[in-house]
Amino acid sequence: MKVFRSTLVWPLVALVVLLVFNAVASPGFFHVEWKDGRLFGTVVDIFNQGARVPMLLALGMTLVIATGGVDLSVGSIMAVSGAVAAMQVNAGAPMVQAVGAGLGLATLLGLVNGVLIARVGLQPIIATLVMMVAGRGLAMLLTGSQMVPFANRSLTWLANGSVGGLPVPVVLVLGLAVVTGWVLRRTAAGLFIEATGDNEKASRRAGIQTGGVRFAVYGFSGFCAGLSGVLEAANISAADPARIGDTRELDAIFAVVAGGTALTGGRFSLAGSVVGALLLQTLTLTLYNQNVAPAVAPVPKAVVILAVCLLHSPRLRARFGKRTQPVAA
Amino acid sequence: MKRQSFLRLAGLAAAVSFSACKPSGSGGGGGGGAAGGGKLVVGFSQIGADNPWRTAETESVKAEAAKRGIELKFSDAQGQQEAQISAIRSFIAQGVSAIILAPKVETGWDGILKEAKAAKIPVVLVDRGVTVSDPTLFATLIASDFVAEGRMAGEWLVKKSGGKAGIIQLEGTTGAAPANDRKKGFEAAIAGSPDMKVLASQTGDFKRSDGKNVMEALIKAHGAAITAVYAHNDDMAIGAIQALEAAGRQPGKDVTVVSIDGMGFAFEAIKEGKLNCTVECNPLLGPMAFDAVAKALKGEELPKQLVQEDRLFDETNAPAELPNRKY
Amino acid sequence: MNRIFASRLLPLMATGLVLVALFAAAGAGYENFLSARVVLNLFKDRAFLGVVAVGMTFVILSGGIDLSVGAVMAFTTVFLAKVIGGLGWSAPVAMLAAVGIGVGFGMFQGWVIHFFRIPAFLVTLAGMFLARGMAFVVSPRSVEIRSAFYDDLGERGLPLGEGLLLTVGPLVYLVVVAAGMVVAHGTRFGRNVYALGGNEASAALMGLPVGATRVGVYALCGGCAALGGVISTLALSSGDPTRGTGLELDAIAAAVIGGTVLTGGRGWVFGTFLGVLILGTIKTILDFDGSLDPAWLRIASGGLLLGFILLQKLIARRSVS
Numbered sequence: 007m008k009v010f011r012s013t014l015v016w017p018l019v020a021l022v023v024l025l026v027f028n029a030v031a032s033p034g035f036f037h038v039e040w041k042d043g044r045l046f047g048t049v050v051d052i053f054n055q056g057a058r059v060p061m062l063l064a065l066g067m068t069l070v071i072a073t074g075g076v077d078l079s080v081g082s083i084m085a086v087s088g089a090v091a092a093m094q095v096n097a098g099a100p101m102v103q104a105v106g107a108g109l110g111l112a113t114l115l116g117l118v119n120g121v122l123i124a125r126v127g128l129q130p131i132i133a134t135l136v137m138m139v140a141g142r143g144l145a146m147l148l149t150g151s152q153m154v155p156f157a158n159r160s161l162t163w164l165a166n167g168s169v170g171g172l173p174v175p176v177v178l179v180l181g182l183a184v185v186t187g188w189v190l191r192r193t194a195a196g197l198f199i200e201a202t203g204d205n206e207k208a209s210r211r212a213g214i215q216t217g218g219v220r221f222a223v224y225g226f227s228g229f230c231a232g233l234s235g236v237l238e239a240a241n242i243s244a245a246d247p248a249r250i251g252d253t254r255e256l257d258a259i260f261a262v263v264a265g266g267t268a269l270t271g272g273r274f275s276l277a278g279s280v281v282g283a284l285l286l287q288t289l290t291l292t293l294y295n296q297n298v299a300p301a302v303a304p305v306p307k308a309v310v311i312l313a314v315c316l317l318h319s320p321r322l323r324a325r326f327g328k329r330t331q332p333v334a335a
Numbered sequence: 336m337k338r339q340s341f342l343r344l345a346g347l348a349a350a351v352s353f354s355a356c357k358p359s360g361s362g363g364g365g366g367g368g369a370a371g372g373g374k375l376v377v378g379f380s381q382i383g384a385d386n387p388w389r390t391a392e393t394e395s396v397k398a399e400a401a402k403r404g405i406e407l408k409f410s411d412a413q414g415q416q417e418a419q420i421s422a423i424r425s426f427i428a429q430g431v432s433a434i435i436l437a438p439k440v441e442t443g444w445d446g447i448l449k450e451a452k453a454a455k456i457p458v459v460l461v462d463r464g465v466t467v468s469d470p471t472l473f474a475t476l477i478a479s480d481f482v483a484e485g486r487m488a489g490e491w492l493v494k495k496s497g498g499k500a501g502i503i504q505l506e507g508t509t510g511a512a513p514a515n516d517r518k519k520g521f522e523a524a525i526a527g528s529p530d531m532k533v534l535a536s537q538t539g540d541f542k543r544s545d546g547k548n549v550m551e552a553l554i555k556a557h558g559a560a561i562t563a564v565y566a567h568n569d570d571m572a573i574g575a576i577q578a579l580e581a582a583g584r585q586p587g588k589d590v591t592v593v594s595i596d597g598m599g600f601a602f603e604a605i606k607e608g609k610l611n612c613t614v615e616c617n618p619l620l621g622p623m624a625f626d627a628v629a630k631a632l633k634g635e636e637l638p639k640q641l642v643q644e645d646r647l648f649d650e651t652n653a654p655a656e657l658p659n660r661k662y
Numbered sequence: 663m664n665r666i667f668a669s670r671l672l673p674l675m676a677t678g679l680v681l682v683a684l685f686a687a688a689g690a691g692y693e694n695f696l697s698a699r700v701v702l703n704l705f706k707d708r709a710f711l712g713v714v715a716v717g718m719t720f721v722i723l724s725g726g727i728d729l730s731v732g733a734v735m736a737f738t739t740v741f742l743a744k745v746i747g748g749l750g751w752s753a754p755v756a757m758l759a760a761v762g763i764g765v766g767f768g769m770f771q772g773w774v775i776h777f778f779r780i781p782a783f784l785v786t787l788a789g790m791f792l793a794r795g796m797a798f799v800v801s802p803r804s805v806e807i808r809s810a811f812y813d814d815l816g817e818r819g820l821p822l823g824e825g826l827l828l829t830v831g832p833l834v835y836l837v838v839v840a841a842g843m844v845v846a847h848g849t850r851f852g853r854n855v856y857a858l859g860g861n862e863a864s865a866a867l868m869g870l871p872v873g874a875t876r877v878g879v880y881a882l883c884g885g886c887a888a889l890g891g892v893i894s895t896l897a898l899s900s901g902d903p904t905r906g907t908g909l910e911l912d913a914i915a916a917a918v919i920g921g922t923v924l925t926g927g928r929g930w931v932f933g934t935f936l937g938v939l940i941l942g943t944i945k946t947i948l949d950f951d952g953s954l955d956p957a958w959l960r961i962a963s964g965g966l967l968l969g970f971i972l973l974q975k976l977i978a979r980r981s982v983s
Contacts, residue, residue: 032556041583048555055548074925078911122968132918132971135911140964146957151390153543153570155600166581242543242574248384248956249542256787263783270925294552300509300538301802301903305795311788312774319778384956393956408952411959416898416905418945421707425949428699429692440804443898446816466806510904515803 013266016317017281020264024288024310032295044168048291056287057179058165058241059084059251062234063258064265064279065183066116066227071262073220074203074271075130077227079119080258081251082141084235087112089145091161091236092154092245101160109232115141116228120221138255145247155244165240175237180280182233187276196274199223203271261286264314285314377628378408378426379435380419386541386570388596391662392462392618396435399621416440420447427454433628436473437462441512448472457631461620463512464640474630475637477623479645481513484614485520485567487647488593491612492563495591498528500563503553504536505546505575507567513616514538517567517595534560539571546574554582566594569601569613576609587611597648599660605653612649618662673921676977677936680970684943692950698824704942705832709897710735710890711912712835712938716842717886718913719934723846724879725859725926726782730771731887732909733793734764736902738891740797743805743901753811761888767793768884772877790910797903804902812899831893838889842931855879859926916941919971940970 028035038047063080070077087108094104115137122133167174190196201209202216210216231251239245263269264285265278289310293303379396383389393409400407408431410422416439426434427450434456438444444465451458452472460476467473492500504521507514518536525531534557539546546566554561564579564586566572572594576586586592587609594601597615604610623641630637648656689696705712714731721728738760745751745759767789775785819827846852854875857865866872890909895901914924916937922929944966948959 034555034558037555046555046582048552051551051555055551126972127975128971129918129924131914131924132967135915136964136968136971138964139967140961143957143960143962143964146384147961151384151956153387238544242547242577244543246543248390249386250544259783260787263781269781269783291552294535294537294549295556297535297537299536300506301798302795304791304798308788308791308795311784311791315774315780315784315788316778318784319780378952390956397955408949409955410949410952411956414907416902417707417710417894420898421703421942421945422949424703424707425700425946428697428703429694429950440900440902440904442804442806442900443902445899446897510798510803510902512803 013275014278014281017264017266017278017285017314020310020314020317021281021285021288023313024285024292028288028292028295032292035295040171043171044173045171048295050173052284052287052291053176054173055291056283057173057175058237059234059254060257060261060283060286061179061183061280062230062237063254064261064283065179065186065276066223066230067255067258068262068265068267068274068276068279069199069223070130070227071259071267071269072199072203072271072274073216073223074206075123075220075224076134076259076269077116077119077224077231078131078134078255079115079137079141080227080231080234081254082138082145083112083115083228083231084238084251084254085145085245085247086115086141086148087232087235088239088245088250089148089154089247092156092239093148095156095158095161096154101158101164104158104161105164105236108236109229112232112235113225113229116231117221117225119228120224123224124217124220142248149245149247151248153244153246157243161236161240162243163240165237178233178237182230183276183280190276200272200274204273257283257286260311264311264318266318375403375405375433375632376408376429376431377405377433377435377625378410378423378429378431380410380412380422380426380437382412382419382437382439383414384411385414386568387598388568388616388618388662392437392620395619395621395662396461396624397621399625403625405625412439414439416443420444423447423451427451427456430454431456433632434458435624435628436460438465439463441466445469445472457628459624459627459631461624462618470639475627476640477620477627477643478640479616479643481516481616482520482523484595484616484645485517485522486524487520487614487645488517488565488595488612489521489524491614491647491649492565492591492593493525493528493531495611496531496563499530500532500591501557501560502531502533502563502565503550503557503561503575504533505539505549505564505566505571506536507538507541507571509538509540511541514541514567521565539566539574541568541570543570543574546571547578548574550575550578551581554578554584561590563591563593566592569594569596569598569604569610572610572613573600573604576604580609597646597660598662599657602648602653602657602660605648605650606657608650612647613653614647615645617643617645673974673978674930674933674936676974677920677933677940679977680973681936681940681943683973684940684947684970688943688947688950692947695946695950698822698826700946702822702826702828702832704939704946705835706829706897708938708942709831709835710894711909711916711941712935713838713886713893714890714909715913715916715934715938716838716931717883718910719842719917719920719922719929719931720846720855720879721782721883722914722917722922722924723859723926723929724855724876725862726775726876726879727786727914727924728768728771728789728880728883728887729783729786729910730767730789730793731883731890731913732906733790733797734767734884734887735891735894735906735909736904737793737797737800738764738888739895739901739905740801740805740903741901742892742895743807744800746807746809747805753809757892760892761885764888764891765881765885768887769877769881771884772880775880776873776876794903801901801903804900804904807895807899807901809899812896815896816899829896831896834889834893838886839931839935846931851875851878856927859928861927912941919967919974944970 091104091108122128169177198219202219261282262279265282267274412418457474537549564575579586591611593612595614597613601613745756771789775782819829854870917934920933920937
């Protein structure tokens with residue numbers, strides 16, 4: 007538990023520093039008002055935009071990375087689920103059915119990844135790379151490479167509506183995160199995932215179904231990507247199969263790694279990934295607020311990422327004294 | 336047991352991939368255009384399939400080829416110039432009769448165009464121009480003038496707003512020629528009016544979702560100061576309109592929204608009163624491209640550039656034009 | 663003795679075998695595919711990727727990853743365009759400087775990764791953003807390179823008959839692959855890289871220079887990325903800040919297809935060489951076919967790659983009882 011707390015602190019510190027910068031440099035950054043029955047403000051946007059894609063993808067990606075793998079296909083799976091949901095509502099299906107179909111197909115694609123990795127034994131990067139390319143093709147095939155606009159109020163509400171003043175995506179995603187975390191810690195699932203990532207051979211010898219664990223986490227990653235794709239389509243009331251989700255897997259991996267989960271697998275932190283996603287979204291909105299020229303925007307991004315890195319560094323941590331575990335050779 | 340099922344899986348995957356690759360019906364390569372008589376073979380090197388405009392352009396070229404009974408070799412480079420060049424090399428190796436190229440960037444084509452010229456294959460450029468050392472390296476260029484598009488949008492906005500506006504500019508993909516040029520043209524057009532202020536200029540990557548996200552953020556930052564939005568394409572404009580509505584503003588009424596491309600859904604938005612103006616950028620270049628190919632193959636001289644006349648559409652003429660929109 | 667040797671290199675042989683089979687099948691299906699010209703094109707078009715992939719192989723072998731290679735390549739191309747065109751530097755000097763910058767940038771990344779013990783993913787991601795941003799600062803749009811040296815170099819090459827020329831780019835690529843193989847299997851540095859990737863703790867306990875090795879691989883990778891940029895400018899005579907997006911993924915894919923394991927410690931430079939050829943062959947097949955629309959193109963691309971990997975696994979697994 008103490009280890010968790012110390013890995014969470016540092017991305018939080020980075021986030022706080024960014025927020026302080028904005029408090030000084032962007033007047034009105036923290037201004038939140040109540041408008042049309044919901045909260046309205048930059049901070050709300052950070053949570054709302056952050057929930058729809060980075061947070062959700064990071065949720066699934068955390069578990070995948072915890073098993074020592076990676077999922078490059080999340081962006082393409084987003085495209086597929088968005089396309090399916092849009093086409094369904096256009097064909098007259100009720101929102102729940104449309105969303106269900108999208109989520110179902112997305113989870114299925116994730117499970118295909120799982121089969122390739124756990125059963126056939128492909129390296130995760132290759133298997134999910136194949137799905138990334140072929141999945142995008144599938145999304146484009148389903149829609150004839152066209153954008154699919156729709157006019158279904160309840161689907162649009164999923165991304166634009168509010169519950170008790172909070173945007174629906176925020177409620178959905180934070181809820182999912184809390185439930186997932188609770189299930190993982192209450193049952194042995196979390197333990198199995200960490201064990202599989204930490205030392206697969208030993209875990210198998212100890213009786214853990216490592217194949218089943220990996221199969222499941224890729225399915226979950228697909229599910230999260232599916233939900234994200236539906237929310238993104240709902241946001242603009244259109245599915246955009248060629249472009250939605252493009253390069254988002256990188257954002258997700260960044261959020262997970264910045265949040266304290268190691269790429270080599272083992273210990274993971276869902277809370278850390280959520281903070282990592284918020285950090286990323288705050289950075290993006292900071293750059294908009296400061297009107298940083300788009301061409302040079304990568305440079306301040308690099309500086310912030312480097313700063314997060316340094317904060318993570320065990321060397322610096324040891325020097326500044328928190329009770330962390332000794333640095334492994 | 337494991338090995339058997341694995342074997343079957345492997346064989347199936349390989350078979351599926353190969354069969355997905357072969358064109359159903361006609362044999363691959365079709366006798367090579369230059370060699371055999373009969374069907375003409377033309378290679379089309381497209382940049383990618385990343386937005387509806389480009390998809391419309393591809394469809395137009397494909398449809399026109401089918402109409403004229405020409406076999407089209409289509410290559411989608413997924414946004415990489417090097418992939419476009421290797422596609423053209425493959426076309427040359429196959430002996431196509433002509434090549435249509437939509438170049439991703441303006442420079443770097445000298446080498447490959449020289450190879451095409453040496454193989455006596457005429458090249459028709461569409462959509463964007465190139466800078467080359469020798470103008471005879473390509474037959475002709477069929478494109479819109481992006482700078483002019485930006486300028487038209489700017490001039491219209493100056494007139495509409497009476498020379499005073501707080502503008503949000505939503506740029507296209509960073510580094511892309513249309514984005515660079517539409518920005519240049521617009522900023523030149525408003526330069527003469529000091530009260531036309533660009534409050535912020537950020538990239539929406541030509542996407543509807545990014546346009547909405549960016550606009551959302553900028554509304555919080557600039558609030559009531561925003562009286563106009565200039566988007567480099569219609570997609571981003573629609574996203575901006577959605578963001579404005581969510582924030583309680585009235586796009587089309589208290590915020591003037593201008594964009595470029597002239598897609599069908601933009602015309603609908605003008606009819607609904609949410610979009611104020613769109614400058615046309617016609618992607619249906621297929622017919623013109625093949626006309627040029629036909630002429631080039633006959634050895635005719637073509638003007639170096641066939642500029643498409645872009646028209647501007649606002650509430651005065653858009654609703655009437657709507658039924659004619661083919662893209 | 664022979665059997666041990668054979669089984670160790672088996673994945674490599676499987677890769678080569680399937681590549682040949684793929685090529686033959688394509689040749690049967692498409693006219694003009696089996697020609698010297700097409701094979702030469704494979705090398706010409708992929709020279710820059712091939713060089714970058716060699717550097718990436720070393721990094722992955724050491725247990726790391728380098729996401730900045732595409733951005734470094736792009737920066738190199740605009741840097742060359744600016745100094746040769748704008749500042750009038752001589753081309754050879756500019757190229758040397760460019761590679762030097764790449765090496766230096768890589769060294770810095772390697773040092774940060776090692777000294778601060780920060781995940782390579784994060785550091786090189788930051789490096790990628792930094793290099794890409796700097797590329798745009800140097801030039802927001804693509805720029806021509808007009809240089810007599812470039813024109814001259816473009817004409818030279820090894821004649822291969824049929825009027826075909828092995829130009830400087832692919833030549834450098836082949837030299838880099840050969841050098842890479844020598845370094846990986848014939849030098850102490852190479853052995854250290856493998857050891858580091860296999861098990862860092864053991865390597866340290868054995869007294870191997872972990873820090874120097876790590877900095878070294880990233881320096882090598884940065885240098886290769888810059889060299890890839892140089893080759894790119896030789897081929898296109900232009901610099902472009904948007905070039906090379908996604909290059910890191912292609913390089914990693916080539917290495918993994920060639921048998922390098924992402925966790926480190928196992929792999930071959932020659933395998934990566936084959937991997938680059940495979941990616942190129944798949945693309946050439948799809949270009950020759952030309953009948954697929956963008957959706958099917960992507961599906962076929964993924965399908966071909968998958969089929970390839972499965973066959974590769976099948977052959978390698980079958981013979982190792």
